[in-house]
Amino acid sequence: MSNKKILILPGDGIGNEVMAEVLKIIDWMEKTKSLSFDISERLVGGTAYDKEGNSISDETMQVAMDCDAVLFGAVGGAKWDNVERDKRPEAALLRLRKDLDLFANLRPAVVLDALSDSSSLKSDLVKGLDILIIRELTSGVYFGQPRGISKISETESKAVDTQLYTTSEVNRVSRVAFDLAKLRNNKVTSVEKSNVMETGLFWKQTVTDLHKKEYSDVNLEHMLADNCAMQLVRYPKQFDVILTDNLFGDLLSDTAAMLTGSLGMLPSAALGPVKENGTRAAMYEPVHGSAPDIAGQSKANPLAMIMSFAMMLKYSFDMQEDSQMVEKAVQNVLLKGLRTADIKDGAEKIISTQEMGNAVIEELKILSGN
Numbered sequence: 001m002s003n004k005k006i007l008i009l010p011g012d013g014i015g016n017e018v019m020a021e022v023l024k025i026i027d028w029m030e031k032t033k034s035l036s037f038d039i040s041e042r043l044v045g046g047t048a049y050d051k052e053g054n055s056i057s058d059e060t061m062q063v064a065m066d067c068d069a070v071l072f073g074a075v076g077g078a079k080w081d082n083v084e085r086d087k088r089p090e091a092a093l094l095r096l097r098k099d100l101d102l103f104a105n106l107r108p109a110v111v112l113d114a115l116s117d118s119s120s121l122k123s124d125l126v127k128g129l130d131i132l133i134i135r136e137l138t139s140g141v142y143f144g145q146p147r148g149i150s151k152i153s154e155t156e157s158k159a160v161d162t163q164l165y166t167t168s169e170v171n172r173v174s175r176v177a178f179d180l181a182k183l184r185n186n187k188v189t190s191v192e193k194s195n196v197m198e199t200g201l202f203w204k205q206t207v208t209d210l211h212k213k214e215y216s217d218v219n220l221e222h223m224l225a226d227n228c229a230m231q232l233v234r235y236p237k238q239f240d241v242i243l244t245d246n247l248f249g250d251l252l253s254d255t256a257a258m259l260t261g262s263l264g265m266l267p268s269a270a271l272g273p274v275k276e277n278g279t280r281a282a283m284y285e286p287v288h289g290s291a292p293d294i295a296g297q298s299k300a301n302p303l304a305m306i307m308s309f310a311m312m313l314k315y316s317f318d319m320q321e322d323s324q325m326v327e328k329a330v331q332n333v334l335l336k337g338l339r340t341a342d343i344k345d346g347a348e349k350i351i352s353t354q355e356m357g358n359a360v361i362e363e364l365k366i367l368s369g370n
């Protein structure tokens, strides 16, 4: 019996095209490495709304709860813009995050040698860059109550959002950051606005206390969020792991992402609490959306999806060697000058989504001797 139960949710638009390339890699791994994954595939997003009446059905949610990891493509598209809010494609993503309690969002920003000229920053500033941003994903100002818009008088209204964090919410995401830093360069930069926000002061104090009690062997520094935004574009290589809340993480991870060049290259993971049997709920997805402008044209770059799968091998299945082999295969393909249109920056050959997937498999064959 396989202990690698994966739920595949391709979604809408290019989600289907990029997921198909991962399924080819899974197939190759099963055939050549005698591995066995237990795969279920279901609908999500607008496609699920059209066929099942909701962007994620209760049955699909149940499969997600029972599996070891979810691999998610992308959802959305103009066709569903007027669907009621709780059934829109994006609602499926929020439900998965909420019901699986995926509180730690891992967003690597890695600049591969072959693409160091694709960044908007000078190549020497980003060459070799390897940052991991850990964003708290299920609390903070996006979820805090009270929230809403109300009338104060005939002429005045007010809007309220609430930024709220508890000790255990800060501790659990900080533990993820400290544990992962130990596997990297052993440095965590905790980011908040302790100069002007109570929650910032609380975040800083809570991280400091946890560090003192459990992680004094990890280097910890604190940084204000505005300074962090500036440092990310001034001298990004100073960072190893950045730990931050939901709102600042949203902004800083997109800034860091752009240091690397293209949306089509960015994987992500979202992890839940560790269960009694030692496993944890997890979902892996590329950062990009369903890209309706190029959907169905074989132009989508499948590498972000393929590297999300590599993250799954690493974080959910402890298959470090296989994960590194997939990452290496991606690097080698790029070093050979093969490019989808989004990452073309010179005279390289432009290839289709399917050709890129095939090229990664060819590299895997070379790397594994199969």
Ligand code: NAD
Pocket (backbone or CB within 6 Å): 014, 018, 073, 074, 075, 076, 077, 078, 090, 093, 263, 264, 265, 285, 286, 287, 288, 289, 290, 291, 292, 293, 294, 299, 300, 301, 302, 304, 342
């Ligand atoms: P997008 O990420 O889909 O596309 C932005 C631009 O990047 C487009 O020009 C697109 O062609 C390009 N692009 C994105 N991924 C690419 C890839 N793999 N290869 C090559 N080019 C790629 O963002 P958008 O256009 O703002 O949103 C489109 C739809 O996707 C919307 O409905 C939005 O709500 C949804 N969306 C979904 C997710 C998700 O499912 N996690 C994330 C972001 C946006």
